[in-house]
Amino acid sequence: MMLNYFDQFASPIFLGVPLIALALTLPWLLFPTPSTRWLSNRLTSTQGMFISTFTQQLLLPVNKGGHKWALILISLMIFLVSLNMLGLMPYTFTPTTQLSMNLGLATPLWLATVIMGLHNQPTHALSHLLPEGTPTFLIPILIIIETISLIIRPLALGVRLTANLTAGHLLIQLIATAALVLLPLMPTVAFFTMILLFFLTLLEIAVAMIQAYVFVLLLSLYLQENI
Amino acid sequence: MPLVFLSPIILCGKFVAPGKMADRPVPIAEKRLMDVKLGELGKWLGGRDFTPNGIIAASRRGYDRYYNKYINVKKGGIGGIAMLLAGYVAISYLWEYDHIKHDRWRKYH
DSSP states (O other): OGGGGGGGGSOOEETTEEHHHHHHHHHHHHSOOOOSSSSOOHHHHHHHHHHHHHHHHHHSSSOGGGGGGHHHHHHHHHHHHHHHHHTTSTTOOOGGGOHHHHHHHHHHHHHHHHHHHHHHOHHHHHHTTSOTTOOGGGHHHHHHHHHHHHHTHHHHHHHHHHHHHHHHHHHHHHHHHHHHHHHHHOHHHHHHHHHHHHHHHHHHHHHHHHHHHHHHHHHHHHHHHHO | OHHHHHHHHHHHSSOOOTTOOSOOOOOGGGSOGGGSOGGGHHHHHHHSOOSHHHHHHHHHHHHHHHIIIIISSTTOOTHHHHHHHHHHHHHHHHHHHHHHHHHHHOSOO
């Protein structure tokens, strides 16, 4: 009985294929390859504009060596934004609600930044474990704390994305159920619930975009420290 | 003078008998689906390429047709993408129907 609200996060299987397979491949259809023409269609031009503005914004603080990461970071951003936004449509499945997927995206990228930093400039990378100007007696404790904070970064990245999206979807389902059940009983209250649902949906759209952005931004920050 | 009467035939580039300007008949398997007569449907299905490569080529053709008709146009509107998303919602509903019907039958949620 109580399992019902969490059933939306289990990908249903049809003819042997789970819905997550369709949900993961759909963003590829929505971003067509730019043609070699000077003036492309409206969709490609709009997408190109957003992508170039965002790339410029994201890579501004990163030094030249980090620009090699531009392609993977921007692809990741496009992937996450499209997955999150598509999940807000009725009956669709959001793959980013699965912790396994988010950890799978976060851990290799974070580990790559750490290994690159330790390999290329170990002293500089390790110096991040101790902020400047700490009092001497705090040094041992602070190093331990900073190490733990470093290790916990991929977990934080993955769980942040999962939790935000899962909570949003659950809230939408709960409030929608409440509005639906109240409609025959107390129409006025149902009306206010529907207004609440409307604002919640707007919030979810914002959260979808923001969370993807935060994910990629933090990765670029970790890159900046270590490159 | 005789060249004037022969000029249409010379301009066509090949000799065609008058009254028979139609193309040679197309083999059934290569016709488009809308041109296949009902009786020929079995033969058409039998002649199509159902190997993985064939299926990929067919999806690529279908995608290109949709893209060039609705999206890759000078003043494309929201219709192109909206149809795609509506189709996605419909397919997701179909995928989840087995699960959703239990929600309808359930007494307590």
